[in-house]
Amino acid sequence: MSSVRHCVALALLVAAAAPGEITVRRSEAPPPIAAWRAALKEGRPALRGFRAPLHGAEVAPIDLPADKTSRNAAAIVGKDLARDGLVPTTVAALRALGVSDVEREGRTDRLRAIGLPVDWLEFFGGASLVRRIAAGEDVAGAEFGFRPSLAGFAVATESGEHEIGLVRLQLASPAYYAGPGDGGALDVARQLVTALPTADFFASVEEQHLARILDVARTWKIADPARITIASEALPVSQWAQDDGKPGLAPAADGSGLELVTLVPRYASRGEDGASFIPGETFLADGLAAAGHRVVQSPLLFQGGDLLAVRDPKSGERVLLVGEANVWRNTALGLTREQVLEAFRIEFGVDRCKLMPAISFHIDQEITVRAVGDRLVACVADPVDAVRIVLRCGLEALESAQVLTASQAGDARARLDAGEDAEFLALVVPPIASRCHGFGRFPESLASSFARGPVDSGVANLEVFVLATDLLSSWALPVADLPFDPHSLAYLRSFQRRDADRRDMIADLRTSGFEVQRIPSLPEANRGIDYLNGVHDRRRYLLPAWGGLYARLDEAATAAFHRVLGEGVEIVPIFTSESQRRGGALHCSLSAGPRP
Numbered sequence: 001m002s003s004v005r006h007c008v009a010l011a012l013l014v015a016a017a018a019p020g021e022i023t024v025r026r027s028e029a030p031p032p033i034a035a036w037r038a039a040l041k042e043g044r045p046a047l048r049g050f051r052a053p054l055h056g057a058e059v060a061p062i063d064l065p066a067d068k069t070s071r072n073a074a075a076i077v078g079k080d081l082a083r084d085g086l087v088p089t090t091v092a093a094l095r096a097l098g099v100s101d102v103e104r105e106g107r108t109d110r111l112r113a114i115g116l117p118v119d120w121l122e123f124f125g126g127a128s129l130v131r132r133i134a135a136g137e138d139v140a141g142a143e144f145g146f147r148p149s150l151a152g153f154a155v156a157t158e159s160g161e162h163e164i165g166l167v168r169l170q171l172a173s174p175a176y177y178a179g180p181g182d183g184g185a186l187d188v189a190r191q192l193v194t195a196l197p198t199a200d201f202f203a204s205v206e207e208q209h210l211a212r213i214l215d216v217a218r219t220w221k222i223a224d225p226a227r228i229t230i231a232s233e234a235l236p237v238s239q240w241a242q243d244d245g246k247p248g249l250a251p252a253a254d255g256s257g258l259e260l261v262t263l264v265p266r267y268a269s270r271g272e273d274g275a276s277f278i279p280g281e282t283f284l285a286d287g288l289a290a291a292g293h294r295v296v297q298s299p300l301l302f303q304g305g306d307l308l309a310v311r312d313p314k315s316g317e318r319v320l321l322v323g324e325a326n327v328w329r330n331t332a333l334g335l336t337r338e339q340v341l342e343a344f345r346i347e348f349g350v351d352r353c354k355l356m357p358a359i360s361f362h363i364d365q366e367i368t369v370r371a372v373g374d375r376l377v378a379c380v381a382d383p384v385d386a387v388r389i390v391l392r393c394g395l396e397a398l399e400s401a402q403v404l405t406a407s408q409a410g411d412a413r414a415r416l417d418a419g420e421d422a423e424f425l426a427l428v429v430p431p432i433a434s435r436c437h438g439f440g441r442f443p444e445s446l447a448s449s450f451a452r453g454p455v456d457s458g459v460a461n462l463e464v465f466v467l468a469t470d471l472l473s474s475w476a477l478p479v480a481d482l483p484f485d486p487h488s489l490a491y492l493r494s495f496q497r498r499d500a501d502r503r504d505m506i507a508d509l510r511t512s513g514f515e516v517q518r519i520p521s522l523p524e525a526n527r528g529i530d531y532l533n534g535v536h537d538r539r540r541y542l543l544p545a546w547g548g549l550y551a552r553l554d555e556a557a558t559a560a561f562h563r564v565l566g567e568g569v570e571i572v573p574i575f576t577s578e579s580q581r582r583g584g585a586l587h588c589s590l591s592a593g594p595r596p
Contacts, residue, residue, distance in 0.1 A: 022217060022225045024210065026232045027290035029056045029283075034234060040279040042270075047074065048081055048332065049117030052267040052282045054297055055289060061113045062277075073097040074114040081116075086334030087124055087142050090116055091133055103134035117333045119266075119299045123147065123343075144335075146343045150296045153261055154349035155248040156594045157318060159310040160370045160536040160569070164196055165595030166260060166293075169203040170241045170284070174212035177578045181547070182455040184578035185239040186213070188589050190220050191574045193228065195542065201228045202291065204284040206236050231287030235280035239579065240588050242364070243303040244268035244281040245288075245295075247593035248349065253294070258596045261294045263347070265302045272325050272361060275301055275332075298347055300340075301329045305362035305588055309350060312513070313371040320350040323363040327355065354512060359501045364587045365523040366505070368532045370541070370565055375515045377564060379532060380506060382518035383499075384475075386529065387468045389520060389553045391416055391424070394450070394465035397549060401449035403431050421476035429469055456548030460581050464550065467527045471495055517564040520556045526583045531557040533585035534574075535592055541565060544585035545573035 029037065036059045046064045053060045064074055073096040081089045093114060094103060102110055106127030108118035121129060124142045132139050156162060169189050177184040193201060205213050210232045217228070245262040252259040268281035289295040306323030322344055330340040341353045356363045368379050392413065399409040408427060415424040435446050442462060450465065451458030473479075474495035482489065506516050522528035529550060535542040541561055545554045558571050565571075576585045 020224065020226050022214065023229045024214070024232060025229060025287065025291050026207075027287045028234075029286065033057075033059060037235065037279060037283055040277070042278055043276050044274050045267075045277050047113075047115035048077055049112065049115045049119075050267065050277070051117070051119060051299065052277075052297075054264075054283065054285050054295070056286070061115075064115075065113055069097060070110075070114055077115040081334045082332045084334075085336065086117065086120055087129070087139055089334055090121065090130075091139065094133055099134045103130050106131045117299070120333060120335065144339050144342075146339070146346050148346050148349070149263070149298050150250050150261060152349070153248050153250040153263060153296065153347075154318070155246050155263065155307075155309045155320065156592075157309045157311040158369070158536060158592075159376065160538060160541075161311055162537060162594035164199045164535075164537045164592045166200050166202060166247070166593040167192060167196060168241050168245070168247075168262070168288070168591040168593065169201065169589065170237045170239055170281070171203050171205045171209070171213055172237060172239045174205075174209035174216070176216075178455040178457070180455070181575055182578045183545075183547075183575040183580070185589065186216060188574060188576060188579060188586065189217075192542075192590070193220060193222050195540075195572050195574060197223060199227070202288065202293070203228070203230045204233050204237050204241075204287055205230055206280070207232045207234060229291060231284070231291060233280065233284050233287055235283060237280045237284055238278070239582070240281075240305070240584055241591045242305045242588050243270075244278075245285065245591055246302075246304045246307060246309075246348070247591055249594065249596055250294075259294060260593045260596055261296055262288060262591070262593070264295060264297050266297065266299055267301070269301060269303060269329070272358070275329050300343060300347060301333065302326050302344075303329075303362065304591065305364045305584075307344075307348070308363055308367070308369065309348065310369045310376060311371060312376050314374045314376075317352070318350040320344060320348050320353045321356050321363055321367070321369075322353050323356050324358050325362075357501055357505055359498055359505060360523045361525060361583070362588070365525075365530055365533050365585075366502075367509075368534055368536070368541075368587075369514070370536050370569075372515075372565060376513065378509050378514040378516050379519045379561070379564060380509075380516055381502065381521040381523050381530075381532060382560075383471060383522055385518075385520040385556065386522045386553060387471050388416060389556055390464055390468040390522070390529075390550060391428075391472070393549050393552055394461075394468070395428075397450040397461070397465070398428070398432070401446055403435060403446065404428070421472055425469065425473060425476065429473075432466070432469075450549055452548040452551075457577065457581065460577065461549045463527050464522070464529060467522070467524055471522075474499075517560075519560045519564070520553060526581050528580070529553060530580060530585050531561075533576075533587040535587055535590065537592070539568070540570045540572050542572050542574050542586055544576040544580065544587075546577045546580070547575050548577070 045062045050062045073093045076093045112118045123146050245264040249258045250261045264285045268278045269275035285295050306326045308321040327340050345353050360366045395409045398404045412427045447458040447462045450461035474492045479492045521531040523530045529546050
């Protein structure tokens with residue numbers, strides 16, 4: 001369990017590259033394994049305990065067994081594992097399955113086939129525990145003792161301590177969405193290779209996109225293209241490299257010092273209400289390892305955007321912020337909340353874990369942390385400032401679209417500046433609503449007036465503006481008394497609940513010793529503009545910028561970060577608007593490994 005093994009059957013092909021050219025690598029699994037992988041579908045594994053086999057290892061059971069007895073035992077696992085725990089469910093499932101010589105010998109083959117996460121049984125006694133269960137002994141007192149998958153591994157902190165040595169990306173498309181500056185996956189890569197001139201880059205791409213991506217990359221102004229390695233993958237990959245592996249440092253296998261290691265989950269997943277297995281993101285770990293990078297697989301199920309390691313500059317304490325969804329993903333494997341947090345602490349080499357609420361989809365959309373002097377500063381969203389800037393910018397678009405006259409726009413602006421929010425809404429919302437072609441449907445001509453250039457999306461900018469009016473309504477109007485349908489009222493109340501959750505999070509951070517600073521930001525998934533989803537290194541904060549109509553909001557966020565982080569930290573804008581329209585920004589799009 002300690003490390004993913006390299007399989008001799010996994011072939012590595014290196015494309016010929018002239019000196020100073022981008023290197024291309026192709027890894028190929030043995031044909032039967034490649035065919036099995038190609039047949040896998042995105043979705044929740046039928047077997048709860050599924051763990052992806054990497055580096056050409058044998059296929060793993062993922063579907064329900066065929067025979068009735070095994071299916072009945074698998075149903076017990078699916079129904080009882082999260083509620084009753086791993087050991088009691090193993091006892092019940094084996095009783096339904098019927099004890100055989102396999103279990104009397106301490107083996108877990110049949111238990112694995114009915115969906116038990118047998119790798120976790122190792123931390124409750126392993127083969128000895130299975131033999132005791134098979135013998136009918138009472139195992140209620142089995143103790144949990146987690147061991148790290150790689151001794152000495154320490155996840156990289158993300159609070160500004162490290163120089164970035166390796167940037168890992170996933171390029172999901174061979175083309176820009178609208179052109180350079182659009183903020184999509186390819187454009188983010190273009191900007192990063194310029195912004196980080198000393199870092200190495202490793203990008204995973206689907207084979208069918210490789211040639212076109214290389215053509216685009218050769219047009220970039222890169223001082224040293226040899227810094228870039230592209231791994232060609234058989235399966236599709238999405239943009240979100242952050243979620244399928246967390247980098248850190250560990251003792252080198254040859255004893256020469258520290259080396260960069262990527263810790264990957266039991267399988268790469270997507271979603272919060274249950275974990276959907278993503279084959280392409282899971283098996284791209286093969287390409288990374290085949291290129292010479294050390295990859296270690298954990299029994300934990302995690303999404304990297306819901307984990308954030310920081311270091312207290314005063315005490316030196318390493319703290320892992322853990323989004324609550326990552327805890328529930330693993331209680332679903334039969335562990336208690338305390339066991340999950342202890343496993344994360346040991347596996348990631350930190351001093352303690354701090355549980356974080358699920359306000360946005362991942363915690364990296366709600367908070368970024370930096371060590372400033374002897375303080376640990378947590379930057380959180382200030383949606384109030386952000387909403388007011390968005391509305392001011394949007395008034396210009398409404399005036400240019402002749403939705404508002406110059407006089408009406410001026411009156412609305414004065415009301416907004418005076419804090420007369422209800423009056424502002426009364427002036428602005430009815431003229432916009434009159435342009436609807438049905439609930440939530442606006443003409444393209446209106447959206448186009450919100451664009452400021454060919455790579456600025458008028459549709460997205462209009463959505464942000466409408467969102468801002470919704471947020472302002474939830475703050476300024478008596479929501480409970482509005483004559484709206486129940487769904488609209490529930491929508492507005494959801495903002496109020498989330499505001500309360502943010503206040504609770506801020507109070508808890510302060511109690512835990514963090515200094516909290518607010519940044520104008522709207523972490524609203526694919527409708528917001530999020531400046532917290534950025535990346536720190538020793539000298540810089542890479543800020544996910546928007547540009548276009550809302551450039552003034554970029555400027556306000558930049559100024560706020562300058563005040564908070566100090567003059568010694570350069571704020572580097574990386575345009576991410578198209579990425580944000582897909583639900584992520586900069587931190588979601590990359591995995592930044594420290595230089596050993």
